[in-house]
Amino acid sequence: MAKKNFILVCGGTGCESTRADEIYRTLIKEAELQGVKDDVQVVKTGCFGFCEKGPIVKVLPQESFYVEVKPQDSAEIISEQVIKGREVVRLLYRKDEKAASNIKLEDIQFYQKQFRIVLRNCGIINPENIEEYIAREGYTGLEKALFKMKPDDVIEELKKSGLRGRGGAGFPTWMKWDLTRKQPDPVKYVVCNADEGDPGAYMNRSTIEGDPHSVIEAMAICGKIIDARQGYVYIRAEYPLAIDRLKIAIDQARDMGLLGKDILGSGYDFDIEIRLGAGAFVCGEETALLQSLEGKRGMPVPKPPFPAIQGLWKKPTVINNVETFANVSAIMAKGAEWFAKVGTEKSKGTKTFALTGKINNSGLVEVPMGTTLREIIFDIGGGIKNGKKFKGVQTGGPSGGIITERSLDEPITYESLAALGSMMGSGGMIVMDEDDCVVDIAKFYMAFCVDESCGKCAPCRIGTKQMYDILNKISKGTALEEDLDKLEKIGKAMTKASLCLLGGSAANPTLSTLKHFREEYLEHIRDHKCKSGKCKELVVYEIEPAKCIGCGLCARRCPVPCIVGEKKQPHVIDKAKCIKCGECFKVCKFGAVIKR
Amino acid sequence: MARMTLDELRALRESKRQDLARRDVEGKNIQIIVGMGTCGIAAGAKQTFDAIAESLQKHGLEDKVVIRQTGCMGLCYVEPTVEVVAPDMPTVIYGKMTHDMAESLVVKHLVEHSLLDNHILDRPAADIVKK
Ligand SMILES: Cc1cc2nc3c(=O)[nH]c(=O)nc-3n(C[C@H](O)[C@H](O)[C@H](O)COP(=O)(O)O)c2cc1C
Ligand code: SF4
Ligand code: SF4
Ligand code: SF4
Secondary structure (H helix, E strand, C coil): CCCCEEEEEECCCCCCHHHHHHHHHHHHHHHHHCCCCCCEEEEEECCCCCHHHCCCEEEECCCEEECCCCHHHHHHHHHHHHHHCCCCHHHECCCCCCCCCCCCCCCCCCCCCCCCCCCCCCCCCCCCCHHHHHHCCCCHHHHHHHHHCCHHHHHHHHHHHCCECCCCCCCEHHHHHHHHHCCCCCCCEEEEEECCCCCCCCHHHHHHHHCHHHHHHHHHHHHHHHCCCEEEEEEECCCHHHHHHHHHHHHHHHHCCCCECCHHHCCCCEEEEEEEECCCHHHHCHHHHHHHHCCCCCCCCCCCCCCCCCCHHHCCEEEEEHHHHHHHHHHHHHCHHHHHCCECCCCECEEEEEEEECECCCEEEEEECCCEHHHHHHHHCCCEHHHCCEEEEEECHHHCEEEEHHHCCCECCHHHHHHCCCCCCCCEEEEEECCCCHHHHHHHHHHHHHHHCCCCCHHHHHHHHHHHHHHHHHHHCCCCCHHHHHHHHHHHHHHHHCCCHHHHHCCHHHHHHHHHCHHHHHHHHHCCCCCCCCCHHHCCEEECCCCCCCCCHHHHHCCCCCEECCCCCCCEECCCCCCCCCHHHHHCCCCCEEEC | CCCCCHHHHHHHHHHHHHHHHHCCECCECEEEEEECCHHHHHCCHHHHHHHHHHHHHHCCCCCCEEEEEECCCCCHHHCCCEEEECCCCCCEEECCCCHHHHHHHHHHHHHCCCCCCCCEECCCCCCCCCC
16 A cells, blocks of 8 residues: 655754654654554654754655754644645745855755766666666767867857866866867877875766766767867776776777767767776876876876877877866756856856765765855764764865864855865865864875875975974974974975975975964974874873772783783873773773873 | 667667656666665675565565666765665665665565665755756
């Protein structure tokens, strides 16, 4: 027997779960009281990601979306909606007209903060079946580029769309294509940058895994416009599933005449090959990537000449990020005007982010440009894990900076993130809470840059190591206050003098944490103290004699062992031998072990 | 499939579009769609896929249901995710569908026509593609 209605009650950790529980119970009770318990099922659900307006109740199949519901609303939901089939209008969500990121596209009216252009097919189609992509407006853009629009029109369309590169720097895509197109050389190339080396980022991987044709189609369009015959996807070997799906997709496209010779009978030839990268961060930098593609060691070379003039094998080359390409196929299918309605004046469209760290709903999100960090972290991400306090969010990975509470309401655009001392980067977004230590974070990213620096130029090769050594000293409590000035000095020099942006932005995490959390740095230096306990060398474990009952558990667990004491007598830690593993702190049931 | 001309591509798009809209594939009108990106697979989506197939067989439903795979929906904190499309039932996405949930999924949703508690999630964004 099919039910008439399903009432979904949000039971996410973000909502006040107790109230949601009560609503759940009163709804069931009311359904019984009003004699319709067989017509309706009340269900508890996961988080709807709209916690600020919670608790949320959704009624299916009407998709009625009720916000800030109270237990006493239950009777009305049952009597109106289930019995009379009418929505309870006063509880329906109404769009907040003030919110900057509201999308005013006629056919979409919704409460969701996410808007999926790049990920439009991810989670919907079978990525290993080209027909499903074709069925959803797939390859209509290529059709237009081959048969309907002149190259000038396509460039004009991209210009109108306002699309800027999603690989980090935000360079207007149309300009890149136009410049390459105008080079007289008869041989040109299209390259897709799928290196994605930013630790914590996986948007490009997911896009290729979920919708490989969105990238393939756009590369073919690009080829047609700039008059190239060959494309390459440079993808890291650590992405085996993405590589498999890409291979399948390229083969299917070739079999059906969407790649290869005489595409769709148009006379135009274009093919794509996959090239695997070994996973060096610097190989994501475009000039290093092209070197690597040529079979050389992946090291950046000075620009100019830009790849558009002299790229792969010295031929004019368009190199774009995976997400940039996935946007192009959507723009070509749906039109520039449609696309330009989403986002802000200078940053059009959406951006995908990989939301990780101390966040409840970690995952892949795509939001219109201009959405605030608060909306991403607290509405979509469901807030900080275990109710802890938000400390900051790192965007742009090792090239970006920390953004604090103060700037949470800043709309996200290329410009605003740069002004905050961070950058859009590829889209990793790591959320930190009060238990994270900024020195530890800065040290982590600097260690990454020391490892990944290609060593070609001195400012980066030497500067990253020097900065790392100072950060390491700070974390051990052996640094001096003037070391902070040194950090800033080296950081600024490195930013100015490095050949590529690996070194050019390696100081960002350090400089931005130093700017926002100087006090915390000083605590490490002056007081030899790390509040969060992340800098192990500064932590001291002790047993408080008054609380210790002498159960001996800690002594048995200590790996050294360095805890002694008589049975039922207070135990003592030999601090000289302690390796600060924290095991005693974890196991003591009496709170007798303290961390200082 | 042979190489296509423009007209053939258009014809194929139209017929596949209608298939998707009709929501029946190979004469089966129930679809179970398992998210199989790296994150889903890491969380055990392949085992879930197999367990669902087994459970369908056990309840004699294999002729009515297709199980399909798709990419990542982005809900990494509740992988594996499974979407169920069935007539007379609202289309829903379930999270945390580890293989041991397969049997209750099939029994509750397809046999008893009711929804599973504590696993339903919202699709993260509206679909921008015209059907
Ligand atoms: C150290 C470093 C790493 C980079 N890594 C990537 C990357 O993984 N993927 C990417 O698309 N761009 C990366 N870039 C940016 C590229 O150099 C280039 O700007 C981008 O591929 C251009 O594509 P777009 O115009 O579509 O953004 C990196 C840059 C630097 C300096
Ligand atoms: S800045 Fe660093 S990574 Fe870039 S070229 Fe110089 S040494 Fe190599
Ligand atoms: S576990 Fe706690 S109570 Fe037991 S001996 Fe160690 S410090 Fe004392
Ligand atoms: S922190 Fe580890 S090594 Fe030190 S006393 Fe406790 S258990 Fe022993």
